[in-house]
Amino acid sequence: MSWILSLPLLIPFIAGVVSFLLKDGPGGRWASVLGSAAMLVAAGVLMTTVLREGVVAGQMGGWPAPFGITLVADYLSAVMVVITAITALAVSIYAMADVEARIARLGYHALFQILIAGVAGAFLTGDLFNLYVWFEVMLIASFGLLVMGGTKEQIDGGVKYVALNLVSTILFLTGIGLMYGMTGTLNMADLALIVPTLENHGLVTVVAMMFMVAFGVKAAVFPLFFWLPAAYHTPSFSTSAVFAGLLTKVGVYALVRMFTLVFVGDISFTHEILLWVACFTMVTGVLGAAAQNDFRKILSFHIVSQIGYMILGLALMTPLAIVGAVFYLVHHIIVKANLFLVAGVASKIAGSTELKRIGGL
Numbered sequence: 001m002s003w004i005l006s007l008p009l010l011i012p013f014i015a016g017v018v019s020f021l022l023k024d025g026p027g028g029r030w031a032s033v034l035g036s037a038a039m040l041v042a043a044g045v046l047m048t049t050v051l052r053e054g055v056v057a058g059q060m061g062g063w064p065a066p067f068g069i070t071l072v073a074d075y076l077s078a079v080m081v082v083i084t085a086i087t088a089l090a091v092s093i094y095a096m097a098d099v100e101a102r103i104a105r106l107g108y109h110a111l112f113q114i115l116i117a118g119v120a121g122a123f124l125t126g127d128l129f130n131l132y133v134w135f136e137v138m139l140i141a142s143f144g145l146l147v148m149g150g151t152k153e154q155i156d157g158g159v160k161y162v163a164l165n166l167v168s169t170i171l172f173l174t175g176i177g178l179m180y181g182m183t184g185t186l187n188m189a190d191l192a193l194i195v196p197t198l199e200n201h202g203l204v205t206v207v208a209m210m211f212m213v214a215f216g217v218k219a220a221v222f223p224l225f226f227w228l229p230a231a232y233h234t235p236s237f238s239t240s241a242v243f244a245g246l247l248t249k250v251g252v253y254a255l256v257r258m259f260t261l262v263f264v265g266d267i268s269f270t271h272e273i274l275l276w277v278a279c280f281t282m283v284t285g286v287l288g289a290a291a292q293n294d295f296r297k298i299l300s301f302h303i304v305s306q307i308g309y310m311i312l313g314l315a316l317m318t319p320l321a322i323v324g325a326v327f328y329l330v331h332h333i334i335v336k337a338n339l340f341l342v343a344g345v346a347s348k349i350a351g352s353t354e355l356k357r358i359g360g361l
Helices: 002-021 027-053 075-098 101-105 108-124 128-146 152-183 188-197 201-219 227-231 237-261 267-290 295-316 319-350
Strands: 056-060 069-073
Touching: 002 027, 002 056, 002 069, 002 075, 002 108, 027 056, 027 069, 027 075, 027 108, 069 075, 069 108, 075 108, 075 237, 075 319, 101 108, 108 128, 108 237, 128 152, 128 237, 152 188, 152 201, 152 227, 188 237, 201 237, 201 267, 227 295, 237 267, 237 295, 237 319, 267 295, 295 319
Parallel strands: none
Antiparallel strands: 056 069
């Protein structure tokens, strides 16, 4: 089963290499589209396998768990990979008309495919260290896409984006080190069994808070969200769409995984914090959107607000609330990516994303 799990990761990497080699001509764009289509087929095969056989797990390189690289697909991760592939295909087709030839020659389509590989890897990994690795793949590719135009606004947004995400990385790595020191493993399935038996509950809660902050930065929750509205309106509409649809959802996915599987021993403390964070995230996002007049800035603040609804479902920690959070997570990927693509069409027609200038569209 290892090949079924690895294909959604290998295909975008291969497509990225081919796109880079052909970046000076139209072949790079077509390689990205065909790679995204092939990934969707692979994701569909993986989803079908999970529906038929249940949880699918594989050990890369033949090393047994918990020492080797474990890839796991259950219903949640398989659905997320399928939605990622659908988004990638839609955006790669849109990018053929949206991305300028100058930007394409800089390697846009290659970085786009590497970003998609990082997102899929984060959804399929079965251990924390490799989750960190996939986060870094995403960070490098997304920063390249963000600043590719070279404008002052893009550089400013990119610096804010990377600076806060590096803080997140440091917290995440520190938490990983402490977790390994306490348990001797980073395999999520092992952690779900070992962490509840640990006697030092205080240290476990401290580590849980470190992961909460680290993943909270990725998810753009209050008060760690300021990098998102500063960055998402600056790149091409294709880049904004894939960022809006996928990047923050990886942070939400990580929070859902860790705070329903591993950190469940002190729910009265950790999930109450998540509850307040969710409420403040919802309110501040809406207030920020109400103060904007630019299409993409409004949508960026709406992302923040809607992340709050997902975290609220996690914080309530009931089966129905978790189902609602996951359903909204999948729904939001499709809808928000589509809204940014629509913003691009509006800008193409009216020549602006400022609401005052496109009135009567």
